[in-house]
Structure formats: C-alpha cells, structure tokens
Amino acid sequence: MNDSMEPLGARLAVGLVHHPVVNRSGNTVTSSVTSLDVHDLARVCRTYGVGGLYIVTPLEAQARLVERIIAHWTTGYGSRVNPERKEAMRNVKVVDTIEDMMDNFGLGMEGAAVMITSARPGPEVISYSEGRQLLERAPRAAVLFGTAHGLAGSALELATARLAPIPGMDDYNHLPVRSAASIILDRLLGRVD
C-alpha cells in the first residue's frame, strides 16, 4: 500500500457513464444502470480513497433508483447492518451529465485532467505511469468509464488524455466495467512492486 495513495486518490473522481455511450452497432444510446456496478465501484473507490464516484444518467427514473440505493445504505436499514458499505456508499453521487460531474468536482479548473480509455480516435494515449504523474500534477482529475460498448464521441471530446487500453478492454469488450475500473484504479493508485 502506497503511502501517498490517499491524497492522490482524493483528487480523483470516477464517472460511470450511461450516456452518451455506444451500443454493439456503434449507435449512441443511454444504457441502464446496473445496481451491482454501483455497489462494486463504490467499494473499489472507497478502497483506493477516490474523491467521488459519479453515476451519470439523464434518465430520471434511473437516477431515483440509484438515490434509493444510496439512501438505503447511508441512512436507511443497510447503514445499521453494514457500516462498511455505508462508508463506501456515501461518496456516490448521481448526476445528469458528464458536464454536471465536471462542475461538481471542479474539473473545469486550470490543469485539471479528464482521462478515458478508448480504442476510438481521441486525445493522446498515455501510459499508466504517465497517468500517475498527471494525477500528481493535476489539482483535480477524473477517469470516465463508459458502460455498454464504451463512451460515445461527444464524451471523448471532453477528455484531455487517453489511458492505454488494458487487455480485453475496448478491443473485444471481454471485461466487465467492474473489472476494468478495478484494474485501472489499481494501476493509477495502488502501485506496488
């Protein structure tokens, strides 16, 4: 466990994006929220000391669902039976758009970095050690994860850097977003020998 992990992670937000994403045919769509993704990502973000997990969905009913899940674990019955889950869940927010996430986390400030992973054309590809250096320099940073078959073009335009693809991600879509996010946060924040 890296001693500098906590402060680095606190400057980083994770966005789980349900719009704009592409489907199998490459069309821009809005995907459904998978409640398990919210649970797993909340636990991974808590583990690595991430500053905030943003569930991005423009669908009102889906946003209400996620808010109910969060409330159950942070103030409802779940908070009394599972205090560890409470800690993980209280850092989760629901927003309509990636722009709302950026406003909320201060990602508009000078020097802020918005990282994505994508095999599609986009900003310059950087390695994970370059990603860590970026995190050390940037006052605020984010990593966006696209659900379905990945972020759509308009989301890629908001990115300032593209992390090198991890095996099985983007190319054949073999990895669940839960696994991909776990691996990428470990590479950025959990470096060990």
Added chain:
Amino acid sequence: MNDSMEPLGARLAVGLVHHPVVNRSGNTVTSSVTSLDVHDLARVCRTYGVGGLYIVTPLEAQARLVERIIAHWTTGYGSRVNPERKEAMRNVKVVDTIEDMMDNFGLGMEGAAVMITSARPGPEVISYSEGRQLLERAPRAAVLFGTAHGLAGSALELATARLAPIPGMDDYNHLPVRSAASIILDRLLGRVD
C-alpha cells in the same frame, strides 16, 4: 500488453472457493455460488489467458447450477447470441474440492505453486514481482480466492505462497472478490508501464 502473457497465463489456474471459507464470525462455512462471480471471473480469466477457472463447491445443487450456466453459454442458446461469452465460459470447470482442482490441473507436480492472499497466518508472504517470477519458474500454478470472508485454515495449508494483501482485501473486506481477482490477475499477468 505483455507478449509473454499468453504462455504464462496458460500455466495458471484460478480457484473460486466456496468451501472451506470463513464467515463474518470466523467459523468455517460453505458459501453460495454467485452466478455473476462466475461470469465476471470467466471474462477476466479469458482476457489474461488463464489455463482454467475452477468453481469449487461441495454442494451438489450449486454445482448443477453452475454447470447449467456453463452449458447455456457454451452449447445452448447463449453460445449462438454471444460467441465472446462462449469463449470465456468454456474454460470454466466445477469441482467438489480444492484437492480435485489440484489433481485436475496437475498442481501436485514437483515445483507447482499454489498462491493465496490472506491476512491470516500461513506461508511466506511474497510480492507480486516474486509472484510473476514464481509463475515463470513453476510448471503449474494456481491462485485461490476465498468467497465470504476468505479461505479457512485447511485451505491455507494447501498454499505454498501468500501474495501480499492488496489494499482493502482481507483487512476490511471492502473489495468484492470480482474486483480483487481482476486486480491480482492484472498484477501477475498484465504488467505494463
């Protein structure tokens, strides 16, 4: 992506262990199979070229359930609609015990390594770079992941090496086994800059 990843991964088996594991109180129990764990681990193992994923459960009804899931995706309807999942699922086997897994994958041979992660007393703790060196040397190797609150004592006795805990694993059980397994396989097989 490491060029030597394929051959290294092929010598490695992953065991998802439902018995013997411990519950929150530290008692040895048999946990239920979570079908999503099977799907996610199958995809992660396929991505990193792992030689076999073993679902270890002594419960007959649970074993039948996992076999039905595997059959659906490898020979049933699922195999026709999702060929990627077919590829991932055909490397999954169900076994009664860890010993059966070891027999099936040749883990009894001279020099074979059985790795675990655990905060409990057990064999010598090694780093992930030592784990990769072990994989390069060993004719066969395995990593065992305990569900519930981790592997019970009798499973630890089969281990020849203990990987350093990853943050949030073992200590507070913050990470789902799906995330922990993704991170550990990436550290062992997916090393990049």
